[in-house]
Amino acid sequence: MxxxxxxxxxxxxxxxxxxxxxxxxxxxxxxxxxxxxxxxxxxxxxxxxxxxxxxxxxxxxxxxxxxxxxxxxxxxxxxxxxxxxxxxxxxxxxxxxxxxxxxxxxxxxxxxxxxxxxxxxxxxxxxxxxxxxxxxxxxxxxxxxxxxxxxxxxxxxxxxxxxxxxxxxxxxxxxxxxxxxxxxxxxxxxxxxxxxxxxxxxxxxxxxxxxxxxxxxxxxxxxxxxxxGHSADALAVVKKMVWTADHEPRPDAMSWERRLFLRHLGSEDVSEGLRAFRERRRPAFRADD
The missing domain is CATH 3.90.226.10 (2-enoyl-CoA Hydratase; Chain A, domain 1)
Known part of the structure; x- marks a missing residue:
């Protein structure tokens, strides 16, 4: 960054x-x-x-x-x-x-x-x-x-x-x-x-x-x-989930949570997090540009 x-x-x-x-x-x-x-x-x-x-x-x-x-x-x-x-x-x-x-x-x-x-x-x-x-x-x-x-x-x-x-x-x-x-x-x-x-x-x-x-x-x-120490993208996604849960009906919020999860799943930070778990080390999430 x-x-x-x-x-x-x-x-x-x-x-x-x-x-x-x-x-x-x-x-x-x-x-x-x-x-x-x-x-x-x-x-x-x-x-x-x-x-x-x-x-x-x-x-x-x-x-x-x-x-x-x-x-x-x-x-x-x-x-x-x-x-x-x-x-x-x-x-x-x-x-x-x-x-x-x-x-x-x-x-x-x-x-x-x-x-x-x-x-x-x-x-x-x-x-x-x-x-x-x-x-x-x-x-x-x-x-x-x-x-x-x-x-x-x-x-x-x-x-x-x-x-x-x-x-x-x-x-x-x-x-x-x-x-x-x-x-x-x-x-x-x-x-x-x-x-x-x-x-x-x-x-x-x-x-x-x-x-x-x-x-x-x-x-x-x-x-x-x-x-x-957390992923910037993951922090933003969780904030979006919380906002949605607070402003949308429960079924819609649950659906949004799944969609946001699936969208985030392909991110570079998720790949790094899973590698770090497998290699028993702390993740090194990417710096923001």
Whole structure:
């Protein structure tokens, strides 16, 4: 895989990690709404508005769009998404929302763009991993729900919280909660506007796993290392299967699973995987171009 390294606009700036190969690029500008770092097979994106608890404004949406573009352009297998300053995301910036509220068209455009970002996370070939510490509430919880896998600190605070200020979800939060949790629990989070700890969220199935704060980084790194070891094509096929299962009637989803399996069976990565099994070694899946 050829990994490009670019410096983004004011919405997103890209920098390599110190241990990543290749020439250095400009250091991240603290004013950037989303900062990205490119590694082999991985893009790390950080929502960078800690003074506003990483609240979502238009620059954040644009930054997330560019981060997804970057992951697609570099052939990343994993996009790691987190927030700066010890918190994930506090939802839409209510000051910005109040300013836009005089023009319903602006509000609708804002919400549609955010919803499209979340849909892209769900349907992308790469695996999106949410790293949750601090708060993930309202729109932050909506972002979390759109990611494929989530790792939370046990002391994180997670929930919908829109009703706390008389608001309602608009980027898919009610739909994803209803599909993620049993009805009673989804209703509770939406209607009570209560928050769960990361530990409770893992018990409920709202996040994939919760670990003590001191174990968060090692756990995320181990997960990312495992994901990048998989076949990129196989990851994409499994994501397609999951998406189909979530959106199609059961018989149609079962049929699609078989079709996708048969289509994937002739791939180079399947041949390599079977050879590796026969030769008792780890597969060396092809790099993406």
């Amino acid at each position: 050829s990994v490009s390294r670019v410096v983004g606009s004011a919405a997103t700036r890209t920098a390599t990690r110190p241990d990543a190969p290749g020439p250095p690029v400009a250091a991240p500008d603290p004013a950037d709404a989303v900062v990205t770092a490119v590694e082999p097979y991985v893009v790390r994106a950080t929502i960078n508005r800690p003074a506003r608890r990483n609240a979502i404004d238009l620059a954040v949406i644009e930054g997330l769009e560019r981060a997804i573009d970057l992951a697609e352009a570099t052939g990343a297998r994993v996009l790691v998404l987190r927030g700066a300053g010890g918190t994930f995301c506090s939802g839409a910036d209510l000051r910005v929302l109040e300013e836009m509220s005089v023009d319903p068209h602006r509000v609708e455009t804002f919400m549609v763009r955010l919803a499209l970002v979340l849909r892209r996370l769900e349907t992308a070939r790469f695996v999106s991993v949410a790293v949750v510490e601090g708060h993930a509430v309202a729109g932050g919880c909506e972002i979390l729900l759109a990611c494929d896998v989530s790792v939370a600190a046990t002391d994180a605070r997670i929930g919908d919280r829109h009703l706390e200020y008389g608001l309602v979800p608009a980027a898919g939060g009610s739909v994803r909660l209803a599909r993620t949790l049993p009805k009673a629990r989804g209703n509770y989070l939406l209607l009570a506007a209560d928050l769960l700890t990361g530990e409770q969220a893992a018990q409920w199935g709202l996040v994939s796993v919760a670990v003590p704060p001191t174990d968060l980084e090692p756990r995320v790194d181990a997960l990312v290392g495992r994901l990048v």
